[in-house]
Amino acid sequence: MLDIDYIREEFPITKKCFQVYGSTEPKNLIYLDHGASTHPCSTVLNKYIDFIKNYYSNVHRGKHYLSMISTELFDRVYETIFKYINASKPDNAIVLTANTTSALDMTAWLMKDYEGITLVSLMEHHSNDLPHRHRGETLHFGVNKDGTLDMYDLEHKLAKHKVKLVAVTGASNVTGTINDIHKIAELAHKHGARILVDAAQILAHKQIDVKPNDDPGHIDFLAAAGHKAYAPFGSAFLFGPREVLDRV
Numbered sequence: 001m002l003d004i005d006y007i008r009e010e011f012p013i014t015k016k017c018f019q020v021y022g023s024t025e026p027k028n029l030i031y032l033d034h035g036a037s038t039h040p041c042s043t044v045l046n047k048y049i050d051f052i053k054n055y056y057s058n059v060h061r062g063k064h065y066l067s068m069i070s071t072e073l074f075d076r077v078y079e080t081i082f083k084y085i086n087a088s089k090p091d092n093a094i095v096l097t098a099n100t101t102s103a104l105d106m107t108a109w110l111m112k113d114y115e116g117i118t119l120v121s122l123m124e125h126h127s128n129d130l131p132h133r134h135r136g137e138t139l140h141f142g143v144n145k146d147g148t149l150d151m152y153d154l155e156h157k158l159a160k161h162k163v164k165l166v167a168v169t170g171a172s173n174v175t176g177t178i179n180d181i182h183k184i185a186e187l188a189h190k191h192g193a194r195i196l197v198d199a200a201q202i203l204a205h206k207q208i209d210v211k212p213n214d215d216p217g218h219i220d221f222l223a224a225a226g227h228k229a230y231a232p233f234g235s236a237f238l239f240g241p242r243e244v245l246d247r248v
């Protein structure tokens with residue numbers, strides 16, 4: 001059973017009271033929009049405040065004590081992400097972005113000069129659909145009546161067209177359907193395409209493993225945001241092949 005008092009303790013904002021319709025007394029916040037953005041829990045909040053209060057300084061631009069500490073902590077973020085998604089160096093890299101949308105858009109931009117089309121699932125959030133349409137030719141593959149991806153349609157289109165990139169979400173933000181991203185990666189690679197996974201909705205809910213580059217189920221690009229996983233806003237990233245990301 002959920003321990004609501006413990007959760008309210010961990011998420012201080014939920015202790016706030018607001019005036020609501022139908023009640024004369026203000027009521028505790030009930031927040032159901034975590035799919036869009038989460039509040040930081042106390043552990044994260046305290047760490048953040050501690051950093052701003054005690055160490056904050058310019059990153060990569062100073063030689064004084066605080067700047068060195070801030071730079072060291074900032075650089076550690078890359079290592080943390082590498083470890084969290086079980087990624088390997090040196091063939092891969094990570095770019096920090098403002099949100100998932102900018103990471104997905106960056107991938108579309110980086111891939112725009114490669115030969116072939118982008119195959120986008122019909123399950124995508126607009127953030128993983130519109131950037132691809134904007135940057136070049138796209139085709140969509142379908143969703144079955146039960147809300148799962150139509151893998152036959154995907155394989156059929158992979159075989160029929162010269163596809164450079166398959167853009168697919170790890171989990172639907174509408175239905176919660178979780179996709180087998182490694183199976184999709186295998187299919188994409190079999191047909192000479194790369195895969196881009198929108199991990200916005202799985203980052204906080206599922207262990208992510210991008211797998212080694214020579215594994216057929218390897219995830220080539222992965223975009224996600226900390227602001228949907230209990231970190232403050234403006235903390236997102238794009239993981240991808242170094243040779244492609246070096247163009248950023």
Ligand SMILES: Cc1ncc(COP(=O)(O)O)c(C=O)c1O
Pocket residue numbers: 035036099100101102125127128169171172173198200201225236
């Ligand atoms: C599946 C999915 N992808 C992308 C996004 C966009 O994320 P961001 O707000 O980090 O740009 C969302 C936002 O809700 C989402 O649910």
